[in-house]
Amino acid sequence: MNQPAQPATRIGQATTIEMSRAEAEVKAAVVxxxxxxxxxxxxxxxxxxxxxxxxxxxxxxxxxxxxxxxxxxxxxxxxxxxxxxxxxxxxxxxxxxxxxxxxxxxxxxxxxxxxxxxxxxxxxxxxxxxxxxxxxxxxxxxxxxxxxxxxxxxxxxxxxxxxxxxxxxxxxxxxICEETLKKGNGQTLAERVTEAIQTYDRVGITVHQLETKVGRPQDQWDEKDITDLEVIYRSVDRKEMTPAEAFPPPKVTADEITGGQRQNAEPGSEVRS
Missing domain, CATH: 3.30.390 (Enolase-like; domain 1)
Incomplete structure (x- = not known):
């Protein structure tokens, strides 16, 4: 009958040398x-x-x-x-x-x-x-x-x-980093807005989605708004989140769907679910 493998009872010479080297390296670094x-x-x-x-x-x-x-x-x-x-x-x-x-x-x-x-x-x-x-x-x-x-x-x-x-x-x-971002990289605010829109367009994000995210139309964006959008884009670019996570599609409620059906239905007709 085969006996089960037993765990090692001693540490190999190479492992001992490496442990000693690491310990000496740490002590030297502290000193x-x-x-x-x-x-x-x-x-x-x-x-x-x-x-x-x-x-x-x-x-x-x-x-x-x-x-x-x-x-x-x-x-x-x-x-x-x-x-x-x-x-x-x-x-x-x-x-x-x-x-x-x-x-x-x-x-x-x-x-x-x-x-x-x-x-x-x-x-x-x-x-x-x-x-x-x-x-x-x-x-x-x-x-x-x-x-x-x-x-x-x-x-x-x-x-x-x-x-x-x-x-x-x-x-x-x-x-300091926040102030540096607000100043931009030598660009005017208008140039930064244009560049942000073009950059997001390459990953399928529309101007409407950006304006919804910021809460204002693009002609009213300030330095903080564009800085926030730049930070979000870099997180998307580093794959810390997806474009869909950063800009989720609007949710349609059941009332909105039902209301739309009633609006499109002929007078006197019933809406069936």
Whole structure:
């Protein structure tokens, strides 16, 4: 009779060497960070300069639908840039395990201030599914699973970095990026409106849908309106949401359908459902 396989009772030499190397690398990073503390004033000056650059500001925010509302906030791109400027910070995501039978992965997202030895981390389960308009779709292709895990990991990484960075530092960066977006990239408001309409037209979104989203006709849009539309488009372009999710079609009620039937019916006739 075949005996069941027994778990390994010892760690291989290669694994031992790698564990020792990783431990030594972490200790060295902590020592170097504490011996070379960050210059907070220099970091703030560099942050202000970076956030005044349109190339960063245009990637600094995300947008996604939640119920009847559109949620916006600082993106993982801004989080990574602020962590780089702050200095003495390590961050990342790591897939700890993958279970194709259960259709899920276990992922770690972390941000670590080596100088202060302050760490924010989260281990979470990433289901191998994708939400679609037809419901949830199971993911079996390795590339789809990887992209799904990377997308979910980036969200948790954003939270970890912002939890580790000083709140006042993040708040000022967000404010500067918002002002940079309102100013635009050297274009007039009219030029930005025209470009936004043309850009959305390429993904099948009409002017009427944009005006419904903003709540005003295009000739009344201001800098904030066009900035919000630009943020939404970049989220669509990054596949954080679909055009249909960003601009859902209007829902027709039963009363409207029945009312329309009655209006089109001949006098004296009955409307049957």
């Amino acid at each position: 170097i960070a504490q011996q070379n503390p960050r210059n907070i004033h220099a970091a703030v000056d560099e942050m202000r300069f970076a956030c005044q650059q349109y190339a960063l500001a245009e990637k600094a925010f995300f947008s996604y639908p939640k119920g009847k509302e559109t949620i916006t906030g600082p993106s993982v791109h801004l989080a990574r840039e602020l962590a780089l400027i702050w200095g003495n910070v390590q961050h990342g995501t790591m897939e700890l395990s993958r279970d194709t039978g259960l259709g899920q992965s276990e992922i770690l997202a972390y941000a670590w201030d080596l100088q202060r030895n302050s760490r924010s981390s989260q281990i979470f389960i990433a289901p191998h599914v994708r939400d679609t308009r037809q419901g949830k779709k199971d993911l079996t292709d390795l590339r789809d699973v990887y992209e799904n895990n990377a997308n979910l990991g980036a969200r948790r990484l954003r939270e970890a970095i912002f939890a580790m960075l000083p709140a006042w530092y993040v708040s000022e960066a967000v404010s």
